[in-house]
């Protein structure tokens with residue numbers, strides 16, 4: 579039988595199968611020789627050992643189409659990154675770093691700006707909207723008033739979505755308005771939300787309905803753990819990557835080379851100046867790092 583790992587604790591994996599039953603499994607399959615560890619989100623082949631107690635054994639891990647380190651999860655259709663338009667004001671630099679990370683792992687990202695009911699929205703609206711120019715889907719919502727929640731609901735339907743966002747942006751409120759009675763289906767999404775910060779949290783996919791799964795990630799401070807070569811950074815800004823091979827120099831890094839079409843696009847307003855400035859800042863950081 580095939581199923582999906584939704585949780586892994588202490589050597590046990592919880593696998594939801596096509597029949598809707600969750601089996602508690604150990605991993606003793608042949609894949610162990612291949613030195614891969616099962617991840618939450620993995621689609622697996624299981625052998626059922628005990629129908630009554632719902633026990634099984636993971637026999638094989640089906641190929642992954644992507645995976646993330648933090649949170650550790652495989653086969654992610656998308657991430658929804660939540661920021662507030664105000665209170666707290668969006669940290670666009672943090673957003674850009676998050677987006678790089680997702681591009682690196684080839685996980686599509688939907689950017690969701692919450693708290694549009696607040697006055698402060700006017701100050702950040704234009705920059706928030708400019709992310710569509712970078713190629714991202716941008717949603718505006720208010721968990722408080724319910725504005726846009728239906729659109730977000732449609733975005734996550736039938737997909738496996740990782741929710742991320744810095745503290746205080748209203749991620750929990752958003753999840754609660756999406757799934758007001760989630761604990762019925764997920765075995766305690768709202769309970770989980772209320773448990774707060776002091777509980778050790780492990781990655782866990784929550785089954786919403788047919789083919790719809792979500793994962794809530796607590797905070798995301800340790801973003802920049804993976805190595806990137808400065809010269810590869812341009813690949814992870816979609817609006818910059820679009821210019822690959824078009825500048826005067828084929829290997830142009832779009833920093834200070836003559837005949838750079840990216841710099842021209844920035845001065846013409848086709849590429850966001852703020853995004854480009856973040857690109858240059860991070861590029862220089864990566865260059866500096868290499869000297870050490």
Ligand SMILES: Nc1nc2c(ncn2[C@@H]2O[C@H](COP(=O)(O)OP(=O)(O)OP(=O)(O)O)[C@@H](O)[C@H]2O)c(=O)[nH]1
Nearest residue numbers: 692693695720721722744745746747748749750751
């Ligand atoms: N005005 C307004 N306030 C909101 C909205 N959504 C959430 N808030 C408020 O923002 C604060 C933070 O909301 P939470 O849902 O706890 O935020 P969180 O992102 O889960 O924060 P952490 O628990 O720290 O990770 C709370 O006081 C909420 O009432 C919204 O759409 N509009």
Ligand SMILES: [Zn+2]
Nearest residue numbers: 825830832838
């Ligand atoms: Zn260039």
